[in-house]
Amino acid sequence: MERNELNQYKNIWVYAEQRQGKLTPVVIELLGEARKLAQVKGIKVNAILLGHNVDHLAKELISYGAETVYQADNELLKNYTTDGYANVIVDAIKELKPEIVLVGATHIGRDLAPRIASRLNTGLTADCTKLEIDPEDGKIMQTRPAFGGNIMATIICPDNRPQMSTVRPGVMDKADKDESRTGEIVKIDVKLQESDIRTKVIEIVKSANEKVSLTDANIIVSGGKGLGTPDGFELIKQLADALGGVVGSSRAAVDAGWIERAHQVGQTGVTVKPNVYIACGISGAIQHLAGMKDSDMIIAINKNADAPIFNVADFGLVGDLYKIIPEMISEIEAMRK
Missing domain, CATH: 3.40.50.1220 (TPP-binding domain)
Structure with missing residues (x-):
């Protein structure tokens, strides 16, 4: 991307993974870490929430520090599917242009994030255990284990946006909850058809x-x-x-x-x-x-x-x-x- 294109991307997004109407614990950790990064850069922490009838989660995300929650509500998003969720998030990123996108390295996050990054032609650092902002140029420095955990590699994404990371659950401090926090909930127009989703969830079986x-x-x-x-x-x-x-x-x-x-x-x-x-x-x-x-x-x-x-x-x-x-x-x- 050209420099002027890179400058159009601002703020940090946290993918608010939810399962059956409950946020996964890593989301709270990501919001806590995003707040630290945002304070260094002087930008906002936002969340993107997909599902059906999950308005209560949008309010919960605000209580944990999200300043704006972009919410996509549609019956086709009730259960996670790679196609459905990737289509909606990619469209939202193209329109709203977040600079950094953080996703939990859960089974769902590890499936979803690479699909999003590929469609956006951007980089993705998987399974991060540490995130920092480079004080010189403001890029996010993403650290993850490499070679079976024998070394720690720090990776940057200098030329494409958004900068994307999946973050290992359990390594970041959770955000503090404050019910008095206020924020904005922005509903996303979901342009999704049943034919866009190549798989169908028949039944959810907990292992x-x-x-x-x-x-x-x-x-x-x-x-x-x-x-x-x-x-x-x-x-x-x-x-x-x-x-x-x-x-x-x-x-x-x-x-x-x-x-x-x-x-x-x-x-x-x-x-x-x-x-x-x-x-x-x-x-x-x-x-x-x-x-x-x-x-x-x-x-x-x-x-x-x-x-x-x-x-x-x-x-x-x-x-x-x-x-x-x-x-x-x-x-x-x-x-x-």
Whole structure:
């Protein structure tokens, strides 16, 4: 694009992904991060919301900091389809020209964002874990893991607009909610026909994996290869259940086939920031630490006193987890009696 064309693009858009009338948690994180970027650039934070009968979500987005919510309401948008959502968002971007577009790196976001970027002939940095504004030229610097998480690459999009990123859930701070905030809701004219959508949603079936909500969990109990056997995850689950938490795992345990990948915490899994993270039999590879080091409290249980996990732990227990965890469960149950 020519310089005068680039200058026509302003403000930050957050794609407000919703499922069955509820915002996904990453949207709140994106609004919080967008606010930080917007303050540096002196621009506005807006959101684009698609769906049917989701007016309540437009108001909720404003309470989380969106200054303008562009809302597309149509029965054809009730359920997500790549064609339907991409068509509407591409048309809106062409007309309203946002400078930056942020999308959550969810299953839907990873499907939608590349389609939008391709149609707009712009760049897309996927699975970002850090976003910054270059103080010299105002471009967004997008950082993401590369080469299996062994290096962090920072990418810019100098010649095309909008600058687009998908952002990994769980890595950004959530925006604060303020019901007194005011903003504008702008209805988008949806030029969409049923023939534009090549797929049809017949039924929505929730998989068992969706029950593993690591990014929303306040307490996570994770197991690693130090469990010695896949049966060890039964003990991990008992502790998680006693604490009202969920089960996580290291990549090594997943690669060994001991537990499903939906439980994996780390740079190549899910990044989490719970109130309490308990690492059991996890040595603390750098990729795993990158995915949980920002937890409010980290408790490590490991036989090896020199395990790297103890370098980030607030509390460390050196010993046999098969002796320590049952004692923890007994103490928790005794406290509840």
